[in-house]
Amino acid sequence: MNKQPPYYAVIFTSIASEEQEGYATMASKMEMLAANQPGYLGMEHAREEVGITISYWESLEAIAAWKAVLEHQEAQRLGRERWYQQYTTKICKVERVFSFEKD
């Protein structure tokens, strides 16, 4: 992802509940769906004690449109009902970016 700032990041941090049936399938389905949304820039994910998923977007409008997609709303509902003990979503404006890559 080589977009120059400013752009937006959605930081989604979560603690999983004990019920995880159907989660992995839904997560990869949502990742594909998000990738086809207008204004989508990329996604990064890692999980240890806490799960962190960061998606990157061109604008707040792109984020709002993705939040409103019907299949995504259903995934959010199932997430609250089944897969997450708790979660926090932070909407952020990416202001500066520095990168390092070893030769």
Added chain:
Amino acid sequence: MNKQPPYYAVIFTSIASEEQEGYATMASKMEMLAANQPGYLGMEHAREEVGITISYWESLEAIAAWKAVLEHQEAQRLGRERWYQQYTTKICKVERVFSFEKD
């Protein structure tokens, strides 16, 4: 971390190099040192294929001061030299936060 936005997030994503000797010790040392910095709000971390560390700060000034701390500068240097194949640091303004917690 219950600070109301706006505040700042530093998203640090990395790919580890093959050399990891000394990394874990340095990482926990830096986490303790950061936690004692003025304006520090919290930290979240997870690693799978990619490592994601997000630290939260009251202001850009607090982030700049932490970046300039001598021990942290030395850790950054060692990170480039030894522990990271690549990394990206994104400075973000957290604008909105939504939380969910199961009953």
